[in-house]
Amino acid sequence: MDSSSGLAWTNRFADLGPDFFTELPAQGLPDPHWVAQSPDCAQLLGLPADWAARPDALAAMSGNTPWPAMRPLASVYSGHQFGVWAGQLGDGRALWLGEVDTPAGPLELQLKGAGRTPYSRRGDGRAVLRSSIREFLCSEAMAALGVPTTRALCITGSRLPVIRESVETAAVVTRVAPSFIRFGHFEHFAHHDQLDALRRLANWFIAHHAPDCADAPEPVVALLRKVALQTADLVAHWQSVGFCHGVMNTDNMSMLGLTLDYGPFGFMDGFDPGHVCNHSDDRGRYAYARQPAVAFWNLHALAQALLPLLPIDTDQDAEASGERLLEAVEAYRDRFAGQMLARLRAKLGLEGEDGGDQALADDFLKLMAASRADFTQSFRRLSRALTQPEPLRDLFIDREALDAWLLRWRARVTPGAQARMLAVNPAVVLRNHLAEGAIRAAQQGDFTEIERLLKVLGRPFDEPALPSDAALPPDWASTLEVSCSS
Ligand code: AMP
Ligand code: MG
16 A cells, blocks of 8 residues: 555556566656546546645656655557558657556556656657647546546646647646557567567466456467457447547557547547548548558557467468467457447447348438538437437438438337437537637636536536537637647
């Protein structure tokens, strides 16, 4: 038990040894202040409600004075960025503090933005207030939507200037997850032919984070299959809420199937399958409709990294090993298709399974795309369309086509659809302009909008008290650009 935090800490990642990380202290923020805290995340960790009021909490979360049991370290990983091998990356601005024991199992804490590490390359090790607010709000919003994600405990800020396209100020986000291990951690050791380290990492990960794979005939194949299935579930969930990650590089892919590394992400407003939320992604590699295929591609990169762990004593061994890994990755396809259809059925209020459901769902999405109808509002208004079709019709240009589709849909939905649909089609998601409002206020020193939005996003299926939180975006929202700059 750590007397400062009142929490029980361990650091099982540190047991892996120095091949995997560098221990180093955080570079704290000068004269830090609180920006935001998530009460839900604090509760998850077992922190008391008033934890942030204690004088050493701000010092710890801004990277200035760690709690005694914290053991900060930066891990090394590599990865494929935009489809190209990028070599060594690593925690260039994230520091692992250790794990907190909770009733739901150990949770790792990381500071993001607490200074340079041996993996910072040309970066400054900092995160700006703008991107920290986006990561904080979206982590907690995704959790409330039920989408697997890393969590965010708090943001601390400072007047410390940080140079991006313009001069901004520094902040530190504390993020929380059962594990921050990425596909890229495995790719790193495979690429450098560090077989022993690769094997240790796989064994360690299976022992602590995938114990159900330990007794399989080939634990590594079982692990890959598990990751493939979790990733399928995750991406189906993203697609179903119109979420675009923006930078699905293999170093941003969680081995636990969590949404990880919130940068230039976005929730779509008007539905466009080719929507690219990241202004830096000029070829549209990570467009909304490509996310499922990109995840599949990334899983192949992971399979490649795990290959050296399987028998290769003879040519036949090697070929069979490769096939078993590919088969494990292949499990992604059916799982994704099944999960996606299940989510679409739920979004349309359909019970049971009918052979025409996929076409019914696809046709609605096509109509939405043709009208660039708002993604979130289309499903929300459809939820009430049995009794009030007009608000839905208002979103569409070709209303005859919509009416024809509604006839098919009415013939298929069952009683009680409205309540079921309202429970899965959110009213409020973190649209760019909502985040932007909180950011602009915070940059003027007013953090109340972050707190207010956090509460609203915490109940995404309820109609918000302020209708504008759920409403179609204002015109200025279309001028907002998000990029890799964070
Ligand atoms: P990202 O695109 O945010 O996933 O980051 C890719 C790599 O760049 C990771 O290794 C990050 O740690 C590193 N990185 C990003 N921004 C910075 C920064 N400001 N300082 C140091 N490293 C950074
Ligand atoms: Mg990253």
